[in-house]
Amino acid sequence: MEGGNHQTMKLYSHWMSSCSRRVRLALHLKGLKYDCINISSVGDPELLKVNPMGYVPALVDGTTVVSDSYAILLYLEEKYPQHPLLPQDLARKAINYQNYIGEIVSPDAKIPWAQYHIRKGFVALEKLLTKHAGKYATGDEVYLFSGKRAGGTPLLTPRERVARPP
Numbered sequence: 001m002e003g004g005n006h007q008t009m010k011l012y013s014h015w016m017s018s019c020s021r022r023v024r025l026a027l028h029l030k031g032l033k034y035d036c037i038n039i040s041s042v043g044d045p046e047l048l049k050v051n052p053m054g055y056v057p058a059l060v061d062g063t064t065v066v067s068d069s070y071a072i073l074l075y076l077e078e079k080y081p082q083h084p085l086l087p088q089d090l091a092r093k094a095i096n097y098q099n100y101i102g103e104i105v106s107p108d109a110k111i112p113w114a115q116y117h118i119r120k121g122f123v124a125l126e127k128l129l130t131k132h133a134g135k136y137a138t139g140d141e142v143y144l145f146s147g148k149r150a151g152g153t154p155l156l157t158p159r160e161r162v163a164r165p166p
């Protein structure tokens with residue numbers, strides 16, 4: 001991904017979008033200035049000009065456009081290394097790439113289905129993190145995948161999958 005210049009970055013976002021939220025968190029953690037363009041709906045013509053798929057988030061950094069929150073996080077991580085979103089330690093880094101709470105569901109999923117999968121994800125996650133957790137999921141810093149301990153809401157999940165039926 002080439003590009004990027006001195007213009008302020010633009011993030012196309014929606015207040016209900018968890019994918020947009022984690023990108024906003026990463027931008028804040030890295031102390032990066034950006035203009036947040038809050039779209040009114042997924043069919044927003046301004047958004048479609050940037051991302052023909054019509055999904056948020058979409059990041060515009062100079063001439064570079066990146067959509068998909070995970071791709072955006074990795075792009076930001078490489079281009080703006082301050083406040084790394086990945087730990088140096090390889091084992092902890094690998095955990096940050098994993099998708100244990102990736103079963104988080106789409107907005108139209110049924111609540112019991114969502115509760116079942118979210119609980120299952122968090123139980124597995126707690127076991128996985130036993131050896132690695134500090135104040136946050138993989139240490140005392142907030143990284144890419146940083147569930148706050150003691151059952152708190154995760155700040156940044158590495159990826160969200162399209163929900164599958166039970």
Ligand SMILES: N[C@@H](CCC(=O)N[C@@H](CS)C(=O)NCC(=O)O)C(=O)O
Pocket residue numbers: 016017018019020042054055056057067068069070159160
């Ligand atoms: N894998 C994408 C998923 C993006 C996505 O599903 N965004 C939702 C909001 S969280 C969206 O724009 N949905 C519009 C639609 O379903 O038409 C990412 O992580 O950014």
